[in-house]
Amino acid sequence: xxxxxxxxxxxxxxxxxxxxxxxxxxxxxxxxxxxxxxxxxxxxxxxxxxxxxxxxxxxxxxxxxxxxxxxxxxxxxxxxxxxxxxxxxxxxxxxxxxxxxxxxxxxxxxxxxxxxxxxxxxxxxxxxxxxxxxxxxxxxxxxxxxxxxxxxxxxxxxxxxxxxxxxxxxxxxxxxxxxxxxxxxxxxxxxxxxxxxxxxxxxxxxxxxxxxxxxxxxxxxxxxxxxxxxxxxxxxxxxxxxxxxxxxxxxxxxxxxxxxxxxxxxxxxxxxxxxxxxxxxxxxxxxxxxxxxxxxxxxxxxxxxxxxxxxxxxxxxxxxxxxxxxxxxxxxxxxxxxxxxxxxxxxxxxxxxxxxxxxxxxxxxxxxxxxxxxxxxxxxxxxxxxxxxxxxxxxxxxxxxxx
Amino acid sequence: xxxxxxxxxxxxxxxxxxxxxxxxxxxxxxxxxxxxxxxxxxxxxxxxxxxxxxxxxxxxxxxxxxxxxxxxxxxxxxxxxxxxxxxxxxxxxxxxxxxxxxxxxxxxxxxxxxxxxxxxxxxxxxxxxxxxxxxxxxxxxxxxxxxxxxxxxxxxxxxxxxxxxxxxxxxxxxxxxxxxxxxxxxxxxxxxxxxxxxxxxxxxxxxxxxxxxxxxxxxxxxxxxxxxxxxxxxxxxxxxxxxxxxxxxxxxxxxxxxxxxxxxxxxxxxxxxxxxxxxxxxxxxxxxxxxxxxxxxxxxxxxxxxxxxxxxxxxxxxxxxxxxxxxxxxxxxxxxxxxxxxxxxxxxxxxxxxxxxxxxxxxxxxxxxxxxxxxxxxxxxxxxxxxxxxxxxxxxxxx
Numbered sequence: 001x002x003x004x005x006x007x008x009x010x011x012x013x014x015x016x017x018x019x020x021x022x023x024x025x026x027x028x029x030x031x032x033x034x035x036x037x038x039x040x041x042x043x044x045x046x047x048x049x050x051x052x053x054x055x056x057x058x059x060x061x062x063x064x065x066x067x068x069x070x071x072x073x074x075x076x077x078x079x080x081x082x083x084x085x086x087x088x089x090x091x092x093x094x095x096x097x098x099x100x101x102x103x104x105x106x107x108x109x110x111x112x113x114x115x116x117x118x119x120x121x122x123x124x125x126x127x128x129x130x131x132x133x134x135x136x137x138x139x140x141x142x143x144x145x146x147x148x149x150x151x152x153x154x155x156x157x158x159x160x161x162x163x164x165x166x167x168x169x170x171x172x173x174x175x176x177x178x179x180x181x182x183x184x185x186x187x188x189x190x191x192x193x194x195x196x197x198x199x200x201x202x203x204x205x206x207x208x209x210x211x212x213x214x215x216x217x218x219x220x221x222x223x224x225x226x227x228x229x230x231x232x233x234x235x236x237x238x239x240x241x242x243x244x245x246x247x248x249x250x251x252x253x254x255x256x257x258x259x260x261x262x263x264x265x266x267x268x269x270x271x272x273x274x275x276x277x278x279x280x281x282x283x284x285x286x287x288x289x290x291x292x293x294x295x296x297x298x299x300x301x302x303x304x305x306x307x308x309x310x311x312x313x314x315x316x317x318x319x320x321x322x323x324x325x326x327x328x329x330x331x332x333x334x335x336x337x338x339x340x341x342x343x344x345x346x347x348x349x350x351x352x353x354x355x356x357x358x359x360x361x362x363x364x365x366x367x368x369x370x371x372x373x374x375x376x377x378x379x380x381x382x383x384x385x386x387x388x389x390x391x392x393x394x395x396x397x398x399x400x401x402x403x
Numbered sequence: 404x405x406x407x408x409x410x411x412x413x414x415x416x417x418x419x420x421x422x423x424x425x426x427x428x429x430x431x432x433x434x435x436x437x438x439x440x441x442x443x444x445x446x447x448x449x450x451x452x453x454x455x456x457x458x459x460x461x462x463x464x465x466x467x468x469x470x471x472x473x474x475x476x477x478x479x480x481x482x483x484x485x486x487x488x489x490x491x492x493x494x495x496x497x498x499x500x501x502x503x504x505x506x507x508x509x510x511x512x513x514x515x516x517x518x519x520x521x522x523x524x525x526x527x528x529x530x531x532x533x534x535x536x537x538x539x540x541x542x543x544x545x546x547x548x549x550x551x552x553x554x555x556x557x558x559x560x561x562x563x564x565x566x567x568x569x570x571x572x573x574x575x576x577x578x579x580x581x582x583x584x585x586x587x588x589x590x591x592x593x594x595x596x597x598x599x600x601x602x603x604x605x606x607x608x609x610x611x612x613x614x615x616x617x618x619x620x621x622x623x624x625x626x627x628x629x630x631x632x633x634x635x636x637x638x639x640x641x642x643x644x645x646x647x648x649x650x651x652x653x654x655x656x657x658x659x660x661x662x663x664x665x666x667x668x669x670x671x672x673x674x675x676x677x678x679x680x681x682x683x684x685x686x687x688x689x690x691x692x693x694x695x696x697x698x699x700x701x702x703x704x705x706x707x708x709x710x711x712x713x714x715x716x717x718x719x720x721x722x723x724x725x726x727x728x729x730x731x732x733x734x735x736x737x738x739x740x741x742x743x744x745x746x747x748x749x750x751x752x753x754x755x756x757x758x759x760x761x762x763x764x765x766x767x768x769x770x771x772x773x774x775x776x777x778x779x780x781x782x783x784x785x786x787x788x789x790x791x792x793x794x795x796x797x798x799x800x801x802x
Contacts, residue, residue, distance in 0.1 A: 041522075066658065100651070106534055108556070110510065113592065117507075117514050120595045125445055133596030134658040134788060137503055138535055138556035143789025146655045152667065155653035155791050156564060159505070159536045159554040167553060174571055180651070180674070195513065198522075199530035253551045255497070257544035259531075271494055271549065275577070389540040391552060 005173045006237050007246040007399075009085025009230030011077040011187075012341050015048040015223060015328055018058075018080065024345030027353035028373040032327050034210075034221050039194045045201065046208045048223025048329025049192050059148065068135045069224075070109040071144040073334075074189035077226035078145045081185055085230035086242060093150070095240070100153025100181045101142055102172040103228075104164030104188030105333035108138035108157070111193035141189050153181045161387030162293055162300075164188055165227070165336030166395050170251035172231050182236040187337030189226035196332075197222055205388075210296030210330075211357030212323035213305065213365055220295030223329020227337035246344050246399035249380070250279030254392035262303045269307035269384060269392040276382070277311070280396040284315040287396075288378035289352055291343035293335060293385045295325040296357065304386050305365035320376060321369050322346060326356040336385035336393065343381040344399035352376040406573045407635050407800060408643040408743045410484025410628030412476040412584075415727055415737065416452040416621055419475065421483055425744050428752040429773040433726050435608060435619050441591050448603035452621025452728030453589045460545075467506030467532045468588035470541040472624035477542050477582050484628035485640060486580060488546060497550030497578050498539055499568035500626075501561025501585035502732035503787075505535025507592040538586050542626075550578045559692075559729065560785035561585050562625065562736030563793035567649040569629050579634060583739075584626035587731035594620050600659065602696050610693040610722035610754050611700050611768040613761035618694040621728030625736035627743070632800065643743035647681060647780070647796040650674025654790030661699065661786060665706030668692075671792035672710045672782060679780075679796040683711045686718055686796075687778040688751050690738040691768075692786045693722025694729050701763045703784065719776060721769035725755040735785035735793065742781035742797045750775050 012018060015033025016026040026033070037045040055064055055072035058079045067075060078101070082088045087096045116132040134140065139157035146155050154175055158168040165188030172186030200206050200222055207219030237244060252275025256268030277284065290308060294301040308316040324342045325331075331338060346352045354372040361369050383395040413419065416434025417427040427434075437443070438451040459471045466474075477498070481488060488496065509532045516524050531537070536554040543552055551572040555564045562585035569583035587593075597603050597620055604617035635642055652674065654667035661668065676683055692703055700722075708715045723741055724730075730737060745751045750773055757770035780798045787793075 097655075100653070106536070110533070113504075113507065114510050114514060116596070117511060117592045118518060120591070121514060121518050125595045125598055128595060128599050130596075130599050130659075133599060136592065136596060137558045137788045138505060139558050139787070139789045139791065140658065142557075143653075143658050143791065146653045146790065147657065150655050152653050152655045152670070154651035155557070155655075155789060156651070157556050159534065159556050161534060161536055164536075171553070171568075174575065178571060178574075180678075195510075196530075198525060199533070202525060202527045203530050204527070253497070253553070254494075255540070255543045255549050255552045257540075257547075268549070387536070389534070389537060390544065391536060391540060 003177060004234035005176050005231050005248045006234045006244045007229050008232050008237050008242040008244060009081040010341055011081030011084060012227045013073055013077050014225040014338060015050050020341055020345055024349055027324060027327060027342060028351055034329055037197060039197050042197050045197055045206055046221045047192055048221060050224060066131055067144050068109045068112045069191040070189055071141040073191060073226035074103055074141040075145040075148045077228040078149055078185055081228040081230050097150050097152050099151050099183040101146055101151050102156040102168040102184055102186040103142040104158045104168035105190055106161045106164060107196060108140055109191060110195045112136055114195045160391045161389055162332055162335050163385040163387045163391045163393040164333040166383055166385040166393035169395055170393060173248050173251055176231055176233050183230060183232045185228045186231055187228035188334040190224055190332040190334040192222060192224040205297050207296055210326050212294035212296045212326045212355060213301050213362060214357030214360045215362040217296045217298055217301060217357060220297050220325060220330040223331035225331045225334045225338055227334055227341050246397060249396040250276045251395045252276035256390045259388045262299055265303035265386055266306035266310060268390055269304060269386045270310035272392040272394040273311035276394040276396045284312040286380050287319055287382045288380055289320045290382045290384060291322045291339040294323040295330040300386060300388060304384060305367050309366055317366050318368055320352050321367050322353060323355045336383060340383050340397060343383055343397055347378045347381055347399035348402050350375055350377055404574050405632035406570050406629050406646045407632045408627050409630050409635050409640040410480040411740045412479025412483055413625040413737055414457045414472045414475050415623040416454050419457055428723055428726055429750060431753050431755045431771060435728050440589055446598045448605045450619045451589060452619055454622055466537055466541040467509050469502060469506055469586040470538045473500060473538050473542050473586035474545050476584060476624040476626040477546055480626040480628050486628060491579055493547055493549040495550055495579040496548045497552045497572060498542055498548060498582040499553045499565040500539040501555045501565040502535050502538055503558045503587050504590060504593055506533050507590035508588055509533035511591055557791050558787035558789060559731055559734055560787040560791045560793040561732035562734060563783060563785040563795045566739050566795050570646050573629060573631055581629045582626050583629055585732040585736035586624035587622055587733050589622035604695055607756045608695045608725050608728060609756035610695040610725050611764040612757050613759040615695050615697060617696050619728035621730040623730035623733040623737060625733050625740055627740055642800050644746040644797040645800045647798045648675055648678030649795045650678060652792045656790050659788055661702045665702045665709060667790055667792040668703060668706030668786055669709035671794040675794035675796045681780060686780045686782050688745055688781045689718055689720035690742050690783045691720045691722040692784045693724050695724060704764045704766055716766060719751055719767050719769050721752055721754045723752050735783060738783050739795060742783045745778045745781055746797060746799050749777050
């Protein structure tokens, strides 16, 4: 368990585009991916939706009917990631076929499950679609993506709310370091749904104007999307002359009980960060920027900031932070994977994006944020992810700078 | 680093408690009865593997049913291991749990209110109880664990995925003990789905029998305690078996139908043996996925033949799903415990309801009666929707 794990492909489908460079540019330009929800009765919510998402644009003429929205998002991101890695060719079919997939998600598709049950309730159990039942399992999106792309390695789904995407990347890292596979796709996918939106509105954690880390933050906005990275064992990537876009240097997990306890949640994430740094063999001073999971949620943002203080010590007051959920929304299982893509964009282009709320950072949080987009020469970045139910994950990531 | 199983806890339709369930399985008892938790009048089959009651500490602020079952199984497993959690650093103890559906009953409640026009009565508890990761977060919170954790909803192979996750955390030196298992609650949603697929056996679950007509949905939770061998020896723990290795694969073929040549299942078994540094010749017993559907059992037979070759008919393979039904994400965790117990006790459970041999399932399925057998190496197979395959190999710890 010693080989380096490199990133050779990125695939992203987000409210701010389906291209890592475009996503970076939109974040830096301060563009918001939020718009009013189209769900009946919930139009007063703002959401990071992708209303013009058309899976056929990525997946071509194949039969898309069996794929629900989460599956289409995941499978499309997989297409983009494999192409970016140069693994979509006929010559690479064997390597692609041996690859695995680790997909983070919160719900799979709660819409599919709920609609399946409602049809059985209202029309009777004989009137449900077997296709919908196949999609009701939480690993349906991972299954469809594997079928579509012929990925015959491990097929893991990791459920962990907002931390799932980072957990899935860590899981894939372990699979590669364990020598089980040469390559895995890893990241997360989540769709917006009536059920999730109603559920979160009942938790009263939603805002129409999310301002992560700001003094006046009053909640997050739900989002959707998918991001998958191609991770490879460094030796395997070198053997095929793959272009290395970045590297995962370490990862860590944590847990804190009590979804309403700021300190318990902070300690969970601090544990994860500490473990990720230790695995990377780096100290806090080596971290040049942090792609946080801050969404505008009063409690979770405070816990995340406190975790950075606990884990990074004095460095936490000086390290620049990003908070992409202000523009993308809280895309749950996809979120930490999107944070990772955004972090890589910032390192690659030498530019850290500002975010809504950065102009009025809560002084109690002890963080330093760019009030607006600015240049930054960064080498090592940290991705932090914390779910309200206590699961935490962190990644130490580098990216190759643009020539 | 070598990793061993030192504790077993389970909550099943055959009862709770390590010995109660193990003895019932060896006696060939069935936990399957007509469905009781909802009105199954409109369903062609009415068999289910439900749990009537189990002791739970949860009051009104309860988590979902699968979480409650998982906590009960976890407490039993820790007690069985004689593990004093208070003596361990909480950050060095974690959990990996698997599931197929998580907490589907919470969606059913959501829908009951929605369909009845009572949307305003849907409250915050929906999102506090429904997400499947609450199974592992509830368990971690209740037992005071702070270490590596993951909820792995890889459907009916999830229990094996969870054991593999825990194994990796220990081998990476991230934990001193891990809980690993699976949990799924009986639900209208799952039952409806399998009924619509025509997959539920009308009267009896008879894996590998020529006249088998299907599976039977069930519910359960099972949790194993895994520890590094050295720590287990140091504290004088009773050791069931060693986790030798695992293999994961995906058919990448079809969402609900296995690969017609048993390709993925065979690759998972072969990878598990390779990771364990064992030959198929050394395997003493296979705990089958063995759902009882015509297709699964035929294709699992093919997969076993691909890996075991000429020896395939001489390796005992049994399906306890004939007794507990298919407990989804809990199934392979239960079957992992069965492998561990088989190694410790030198006896393997039967496949019950076996009457007529099927030429397409011409394996030694340990028909109807438990068999005394010295088990050195046991292979646990699990297959799932999405073409997910996971095999875990257990072996006897030699002094």
